[in-house]
Amino acid sequence: MRASRLSNERRESLWSAWKSGHRDRQIAHSLSMSRKTVRAVVYLHGGCAPAAARRAARVLSLAERESISRGIAAGESMRTIARRLKRSASTVSREIARHGGRSAYRASRADRQAWRRAARPKRCLLGLNRRLCEAVSSKLMLEWSPQQISGWLKIRYADDQSMRVSHETIYRSLFIQARGVLKKQLIGHLRSARKLRHSRNSGIRGELRGRIPDAVSIRERPAEVEDRAVPGHWEGDLVSGSKNSHIVSLVERHSRFTALVKIPNRETVTVVNALTRQIRRLPVSLRRSLTWDRGHELAGHKDFTIDTKVQVYFCDPHSPWQRGSNENTNGLLRQYFPKGTDLSRHSQAHLDRIALRLNQRPRETLGFSTPADKLRESVASTR
Numbered sequence: 001m002r003a004s005r006l007s008n009e010r011r012e013s014l015w016s017a018w019k020s021g022h023r024d025r026q027i028a029h030s031l032s033m034s035r036k037t038v039r040a041v042v043y044l045h046g047g048c049a050p051a052a053a054r055r056a057a058r059v060l061s062l063a064e065r066e067s068i069s070r071g072i073a074a075g076e077s078m079r080t081i082a083r084r085l086k087r088s089a090s091t092v093s094r095e096i097a098r099h100g101g102r103s104a105y106r107a108s109r110a111d112r113q114a115w116r117r118a119a120r121p122k123r124c125l126l127g128l129n130r131r132l133c134e135a136v137s138s139k140l141m142l143e144w145s146p147q148q149i150s151g152w153l154k155i156r157y158a159d160d161q162s163m164r165v166s167h168e169t170i171y172r173s174l175f176i177q178a179r180g181v182l183k184k185q186l187i188g189h190l191r192s193a194r195k196l197r198h199s200r201n202s203g204i205r206g207e208l209r210g211r212i213p214d215a216v217s218i219r220e221r222p223a224e225v226e227d228r229a230v231p232g233h234w235e236g237d238l239v240s241g242s243k244n245s246h247i248v249s250l251v252e253r254h255s256r257f258t259a260l261v262k263i264p265n266r267e268t269v270t271v272v273n274a275l276t277r278q279i280r281r282l283p284v285s286l287r288r289s290l291t292w293d294r295g296h297e298l299a300g301h302k303d304f305t306i307d308t309k310v311q312v313y314f315c316d317p318h319s320p321w322q323r324g325s326n327e328n329t330n331g332l333l334r335q336y337f338p339k340g341t342d343l344s345r346h347s348q349a350h351l352d353r354i355a356l357r358l359n360q361r362p363r364e365t366l367g368f369s370t371p372a373d374k375l376r377e378s379v380a381s382t383r
Contacts, residue, residue, distance in 0.1 A: 046175025065107040146170035231378035232288035235326035241343035255374035260351040
C-alpha cells in the first residue's frame, strides 16, 4: 500500500507504534503494510509525529459519504439523499460534482481527497522570523543543543518576545526538511548526528528489548529449575528467517526435548496464543515454568501464565547463555533451516518432523540416551 493511500486511522496507528518505540519492521508487520510504506511516512516527517488531523462537525464524514454513494447506486435524487443526511441539497450536489459526478463518485476516494485538501500547514516560527532563524543556525554551527539555544535566547533577548523558540520547534525544523527552514547540514552538528527523530521509548537499535511489563527475573527462578532434576521446565525463543519469518523453539531442560511451533508473525498476541496451545497439549506434570529471552514478543506473558498456570522468567539482557539448552538447540536447527531461509514456507507438519529427528537423536549430555526416551521416563516416574 502506498503511503498516500493510508487511512487516517492506520496513519495514527503507525505513529502511535513509532512513538512507543517500535521499529519500522515491527510496525509494518503489525499493520500489514510494507516496510517501505512505513519508512516513507516516517522519513517524510523526520520521525516527528504530526498533529492528529481532526474533522470539523460541519464537514461531511466518511459514513455520510458512504451513504451518498449508496444513494447514487440506488438511483436516489440529490434532495432525497440530502434529506436522509439532514444536509442541504447544495452540499450533496457540490460533494458529488467535486468528486467526479454520479458515475464516478466513490466514498473512500472522496474522503481521502477531502482530507488532503483540508491540510493547510502553516509556516513555522523560524520560517516567519529570519533574524531568529539566523540566530538559531549560528548556534547550531557551534554545536549548541536546541535546549541550550532556547534557554540562551530567553536570557539574551529577555525583552524581545519575537526572539523566543522552543527546542522542540528547532528539532522539528531540522528533521522535517519539507519546512525548508534550517539547512539539512546542520543536523550533523547535533550530538547524535542522526537524521531521524526517534522515540524516547526506543531502546537499543530502536527495539523494546528489556522493557517487559511486570517481568519476573531469572534470578527469582526456583532452585529445582536450575539443577534440572524436575521435568516440566522449558526454555524458549524465536528462530528467525528471511522475510521477517519466525518459528518458536521450546526445549525442556531436564530431557532436552524439543518442540517447534509455526507462527505467522512475532506479535505478542500471536506468540502467546501459539505457546498457550502448545503447552496445553502437555501433561500437567510438564507444565511448570518457561524461561524466555528479553524479546518483546512475550510482553503478554501474564495472559500466558493465567491460561496455562506456567510461570515465565526472563533472562538478563544480552545473556543468551542463561538459556543454554535452547541456544544449543537453535544452533542444531540451523542444519535444517540455514540463515536466510524463509521459515513461513514450512508447514507445522514439517516442523514436527524436524523436532522428531532432534528428539530421536542421542545426546552425549544424556549419556547418549535420546530426549524422547528421557522425557518418556520422566513422565512415567511422576505418575
